[in-house]
Amino acid sequence: MKGRLHSGLWLLLLPIIHGHSVFSQVRGICGITAEEQHMLYEQIDRFKQPTVEMRETYYIPIVFHPVARTNGTGAYLRYDHMLDAICKLNEGFSEQGMVFYLPGVSESIRFDVKNNLAFDNPRQSYGASVMKLKADQTRYGVNIFIVNRISYDPSQQTLGYYSPTYDYVVMLKKEISSPSSTFAHELGHFFGLLHTFYGWEETQYNPSLPTPTEVTLQTANITVPVEYVKRDKMRNNQRVCEIAADKLCDTEANYKLGFGYLKCEWMGIAKDPDNVPLRPQERNYMSYFLHCDDYFFTQEQGQVMRNNYLSPERNYLRKRTPTVVDAPDGEITPIYPLDQEELEVYGLLTLDWEDIPNATHYLIEVSRRRSFSNIVAREIVDKSEFALEFSPNKYYYWRVKPINETHLCEPFSAKFVFKTGTIPVRTSDIEDIDRWWITAFPEPKITMYTTKAWRGQLVIFDANGSTVHSQSVQIPSGRSSIDLPIGLHPGVYYVQFEDERRFEVKRWLVLP
Ligand SMILES: [Zn+2]
Known part of the structure; x- marks a missing residue:
């Protein structure tokens, strides 16, 4: 249940809330451009029909590219944070049957882009082309570039964006290291979704003016029909909700009301062109309310994303399947x-x-x-x-x-x-020596299995680190044994195999 304040009380709260959002908080925004969303607006109808193939699980590979400065610094991102970001993503998409995974695990998280522009200004064309080049080499998953900064505007910070042209997602580092709803929001764009308030990105809704029936994105000179609250509102023999804003009818009308809003629950006044009060879906991932605990995608949004995933242009995401789908089982010993x-x-x-x-x-x-x-x-x-x-x-x-x-x-x-x-x-592994152990009876000896013939030195030293025995050894591949010297004083010794590069040591207790 969403509690709503009486409008009189709202007026009292307005200056306070407004003061916070405008003056004391840097507002986070999504950096997808008007042109880019227009591309999604044009193609979304194709993905709106019921999913042709309904599976239980849609596996989606993710490839992380933490971006470094040209000198290699600045890319540090904790591995546990990257894993947690995917875990959080999977919570958000679980109702859609969509499961994100890391192909090869470690090879999908290493940093490999070193470029100052990509690091600090990825929208600039050279930085973008460096990332595009990299993304083309790793088109086996959704390419996620993790950067230090996206926008230079001090009053609003771009947290992430999806580029339909280059087909990659760019995320601000802090949005991965302390996972927010931004990551799921950007993947919503990746899979074809628009903002639920599409059209209002460059316009501040003003409750004291009549609500227009169209709103314009000046930067791209694109005009978008304004969504009405009533789902059966018609225009030119079409339901307005099918052509307005995100073109989906199960996402409620929203005029970017979450922008800079410090609460999850909308308590403000906003009316559609018919003067019907808006009830935005604050918790929708594609709205702009940033202060909710739990977010969701609607059923239609899920349908669009699944159909997008199954479309020919997403073949590359479906080329491989996860190597293991069962959970690790058992306790660490x-x-x-x-x-x-x-x-x-x-x-x-x-x-x-x-x-x-x-x-x-x-x-x-x-x-x-x-x-x-x-x-x-x-x-x-x-x-x-x-x-x-x-x-x-x-x-x-x-x-x-x-x-x-x-x-x-x-x-x-x-x-x-x-x-x-x-x-x-x-100590360090000599990989040719598969395993070996020391037995004391009847005579002390080493038994070992090697995968390849190996030659090196066998050294025994005592607890003080003094060498008490040393011999060259040539070990054939397979099983073999080496006698250890007898007659050493009782005590702790270390038996070590070594060659030019590697060491392998075991403790040996000589009993009286
Ligand atoms: Zn967005």
């Missing part, structure tokens, strides 16, 4: 270090955990604090392990979020903790 383990070593250590079914990637976070407020590392990896340089004698907390292309919103694992020691060690 640490292998190394174990939870609460006190290590003797520090340095380059590889955190390792059990594989999770249906997880193709993992988002890992390492922190010095239990709250994870201070992050040492945050990375998306495609194996259930992660190598990082750790300082001596410190506590480290880590947690892992299993993900795949379609499931980016799984909860993090429990928090694990370990303490590093004082003995420096360098």
Whole structure:
């Protein structure tokens, strides 16, 4: 239920609300131009018929392009924020059966555009052409360019836009890092939707003047019929709601009433040309009310978007399907270090955990604090392990979020903790050595499986870091074993394989 204030009370509130919106808040706007929306206005009729093919799920690949300055700086965007932005998008589109996913996960989020104009002024033609070039190389998903700034107007900030000419979406960085309704709004444009108030973008509705029957977008010299409240209002044998504003009849008449409005619920006075009071859909994604908690697309809007997705010009979005559609299943179990383990070593250590079914990637976070407020590392990896340089004698907390292309919103694992020691060690995977282990009985030896023949050095050092044994080894591919020296003093040793580039180490306890 939408509560509406009595008009007398409204008059008392007006100066206050108005004062806020005009003077103390930078207004966020969508940057789609009049010409661009006119293109959508011209083509939307094609997408209005009932969806020809009704499926349960429409998978839509997303490709993120965080844009950097020409010198490579400024593109930093947290991976968890990018995943969250897609999660929020999927909440908004869930009723439409539309599911956004990240093809290949990590290859769809890396920054690869370095250009000062694209970074700070993407509407400028050179910046736009740089992005167009990039988008043409990645036409396997909706291309999203994430930029630092779009407009230079200090009083109103452009938050994002869709360019029908170049067929990509541009988003302000902050609209991705703290997800708002803007992302879903721009994807609404991408899939053919107009603003519910189309025509009023350049005109401020004035309740003290008679409402016109047409409104003009001066920048493009385009005149748009004004929508009436009554759905059966006719003009030239056509329902006005079919030709006015966004051309959809289940989105109510709205004269850009949300613009600069600080509340979600419209309590103002606005009347159509027949003097019928407007009841705008504040929570519609394509309206301009920015302060609502929950937004929606109407049924007709959903139909337009699905038909757009199924149209020939969107073939490129349907060329591939997600590799995994089931959710990662199971809990993260640490292998190394174990939870609460006190290590003797520090340095380059590889955190390792059990594989999770249906997880193709993992988002890992390492922190010095239990709250994870201070992050040492945050990375998306495609194996259930992660190598990082750790300082001596410190506590480290880590947690892992299993993900795949379609499931980016799984909860993090429990928090694990370990303490590093004082003995420096360098470990790094030698990928040719698949796995190996040390057995102490009857004689100490190493058993190993290699995927390729490998030659290098086997080094054993004690807990003080002193080398006690070293030998060259040539290991054939497949299973093999190496005898370890006998007669060492009881204690902790480290057995290390190394070649020119890589190290791999295991702890070996020699018992009395
Ligand atoms: Zn818009």
